[in-house]
Amino acid sequence: MKASAALPVAVVSASLIAFWYVAAIGLNWQVVADMQARAGAAPGFGEMLSLTLSHNRPLLPAPHQILVELWDTTVVLPVTSRRSLVHHAWITLSAALTGFAMGTALGIVLAVAIVHLRALERSLMPWIIASQAVPVLALAPIVIVALGALNLPDLLPKAIISAYLCFFPVTIGMVKGLAAPDRLSLDLLRTYSATRAQVFWALRVPTSLPYLFAGLKVAVAAAVVGAIVAELPTGAQAGLGARLLAGSYFGQTIQIWSALAAAAIVSASLVGLLGVTERVVAQRLGARAG
């Protein structure tokens, strides 16, 4: 990162964190004050501040409390522990990645079909769009229960929910990308008497790659959301969704927030990984550096 960019990034991050601390103090103040009053204590302002930021079931945990919880449940605890966040994150990640692979494959196949058979665009597109208008929260329990009756491994129903959310941005991006070649390039290949398959591989696929990567980045984040949502309705025993659920049953806000943070870290890493892949692919395909 250039030095000129580092300063604004640092300023924005610092103000967000400062805002979070102020919000934590404000939201937790009443809870702490009530508790102290019940105990017959009347702490001073300084002590109240430190109590609002160290409460173990706060309305809003302070950033450092979440960091400590993250550290404890990832580094300190062994991965084999039932409380290990690495263990739970992996369960969710494996379902999300399986669903991402399935959704991407489906999305690409749909896009190729739509681009090559104009009739499909009108007949299939409305269904594809309608599929995304159904709230996944309503759909997930139905799918989980139905597939659960088939005695499939735990991972598969979750992966299917992920795939359901994933395929859409991939299809939309690829339909646009595969149709993106300009008239001139198409005319050029026509002068070579190229077949449709040759036009597809030599021109449409390379042209569509930037659109594909844009779709994949949206899809991979949606895959993680899908896997977490799929863990909620059945009260799954493991996974980040299970941690969120258990945390809310017992009012363990710090646990909820650390599971949320883990989900965000997982998603951001996946998006980052795709960004790096995209850059490597682009460089091999002759993009200018920078």
Next chain:
Amino acid sequence: MAAIEARGLSLTFTTRDGPVQALYNIDLRVEPGEFISLIGPSGCGKTTLLRVIADLEHPTGGEIRVNGTTPEEARLRRDYGYVFQAPALFPWRTIEGNVMLPLQIMGLNKAARRERARQQLALVNLEGFARKFPWQLSGGMQQRASIARALAFEPQLLLMDEPFGALDEIVRDHLNEQLLKLWAATHKTVIFVTHSIPEAVFLSTRIVVMSPRPGRIHDVIDCDLGAERPLEIRETPAFLRIAQRVREGLRAGHSYES
């Protein structure tokens, strides 16, 4: 057999504002080895005529034969190479990869593709740039690469649509000289669309002057300046005489519309 033979050729585009007559009653016969320029103002149908020869547009009347067959058969035989106004190089392929593209589509194996690409790039003086990507080359070099690509099939017929229109005058002069040398060395038939009078006179054996609305042939001018044509020939009386006749033809065609 004529390289190109058009009789009563017409093309009417149907647009939202009604029919537009792009070509009207074109008669033209091109012998193998000729260098023909199509010249005229915008809208005179010179590019459309070239696209009809290449089977990129379909005539609505009359007849056209390319190497004795329909344009479609000629296209399927890969009888011609086409150079567009823009280089139209694929940015994700190297220069060599771009020149090899038509050969790949033709189904040549990799070694043969590479060898042919090397020869064609040598012909346009781009030997050292095979591994570069298009953006690393100047506009003139990109257009030369696109000429090498059009020659890759080794077609007998080369169709060029204002290939140097976007380049500056000095680069254009240089490429005109190179094109003449290439033509002398390969004996190809060239149909060359341009709106530059000096370019047309400098390059051609015959100049076809076209006029717009409807697009038709106004005049066909022999351009017998011989095979040896240094750039200085453009100052000679013979050259200027032909240029003058082309200019008069263009003017007469223009006044028609008002």
